[in-house]
Amino acid sequence: MNYFFLPLLPFLFPIPLHAWSSLGHSTIAAIAEHQLSSSARSQITAVLSQGRDPDLPAIANWADDVRAAAAGRGPLSEDPEARDFNDQFPTNALWHFVNLPLGIENYRLSSASHSPNNVVHAIQHCIAVLETVDNHRADFTKLQALRLLVHFVGDIHQPLHCGTGFYDLSDPSHPVLLTDPRRCGDKPNDRGGNDLWYGSEPNQELHALWDDALVYAINQSPDYELLARRLETTLVHSIGSTSGDYHNWPEQWAVDSAHVAQNAYRSLTLESASLEGQRLRISIRLAPDYLEVNQRIVAEQLAKGGVHLAQLLNVIKWR
Numbered sequence: 001m002n003y004f005f006l007p008l009l010p011f012l013f014p015i016p017l018h019a020w021s022s023l024g025h026s027t028i029a030a031i032a033e034h035q036l037s038s039s040a041r042s043q044i045t046a047v048l049s050q051g052r053d054p055d056l057p058a059i060a061n062w063a064d065d066v067r068a069a070a071a072g073r074g075p076l077s078e079d080p081e082a083r084d085f086n087d088q089f090p091t092n093a094l095w096h097f098v099n100l101p102l103g104i105e106n107y108r109l110s111s112a113s114h115s116p117n118n119v120v121h122a123i124q125h126c127i128a129v130l131e132t133v134d135n136h137r138a139d140f141t142k143l144q145a146l147r148l149l150v151h152f153v154g155d156i157h158q159p160l161h162c163g164t165g166f167y168d169l170s171d172p173s174h175p176v177l178l179t180d181p182r183r184c185g186d187k188p189n190d191r192g193g194n195d196l197w198y199g200s201e202p203n204q205e206l207h208a209l210w211d212d213a214l215v216y217a218i219n220q221s222p223d224y225e226l227l228a229r230r231l232e233t234t235l236v237h238s239i240g241s242t243s244g245d246y247h248n249w250p251e252q253w254a255v256d257s258a259h260v261a262q263n264a265y266r267s268l269t270l271e272s273a274s275l276e277g278q279r280l281r282i283s284i285r286l287a288p289d290y291l292e293v294n295q296r297i298v299a300e301q302l303a304k305g306g307v308h309l310a311q312l313l314n315v316i317k318w319r
């Protein structure tokens with residue numbers, strides 16, 4: 001039996017609502033932690049010493065906690081640093097994703113590439129801060145940049161944080177997914193699957209399924225070290241390096257994720273669409289084997305995220 005094809009329990013028990021789940025982010029950070037060069041490790045230890053967290057998994061969810069704090073929720077809702085950060089960067093919720101057409105070939109061909117508020121630019125900005133000598137000029141502290149970098153490299157490997165379905169809705173009773181990226185333009189999109197609903201419960205939408213249910217389907221435990229070790233014995237060795245200037249790696253990762261995201265749309269049926277104000281809502285039906293088919297892809301993306309994060313942390317010119 002394939003190790004990852006486990007029973008479909010996630011539909012049966014409540015699942016915490018987080019982007020790429022805290023389990024996914026901590027797992028990616030743990031895989032990266034195990035692959036650090038000695039010099040990257042000592043640089044990271046020095047940056048971490050400015051705070052209280054001991055390692056990369058411990059900081060991997062800070063960005064989500066800061067975003068939740070802006071809405072008065074979560075463990076940082078009373079945290080002065082989170083409050084100051086949200087005051088200074090009120091658009092930071094946009095840094096977790098980029099809406100690219102499925103299967104796009106080049107990040108720079110997308111209109112989304114022109115916005116400074118997306119996950120590609122956020123990662124590039126974190127690298128810039130960590131490579132800045134005079135940190136007084138940088139807008140993040142180095143510790144904040146490291147926390148954000150670890151999180152966003154995780155997010156960019158969640159396929160639905162980069163790939164987004166665009167639609168022809170000329171007949172709302174038959175929404176048509178556009179498969180040619182050049183036809184997407186300013187057509188309505190589903191915001192990374194957030195507007196695709198397979199049930200009426202608040203988290204029964206496709207994005208949350210990929211953030212949470214599919215990750216828990218692989219592990220069925222919140223133990224990220226366990227999941228990291230599983231991925232290290234099965235998939236991590238098969239993940240290659242990214243080529244070219246590492247400052248541009250996030251562009252390649254986002255395009256790769258927008259390709260992988262095509263899988264999320266394969267074994268589902270679009271039923272009907274409605275526009276409630278500006279808000280699109282499309283009812284979908286998932287194939288019975290949807291989780292089984294896509295668990296393997298999620299496992300590969302977690303492994304990729306961990307390997308790519310380590311490669312980036314090992315090559316950054318720390319200052």
Ligand SMILES: [Zn+2]
Pocket residue numbers: 019020063064096151155
């Ligand atoms: Zn996130």
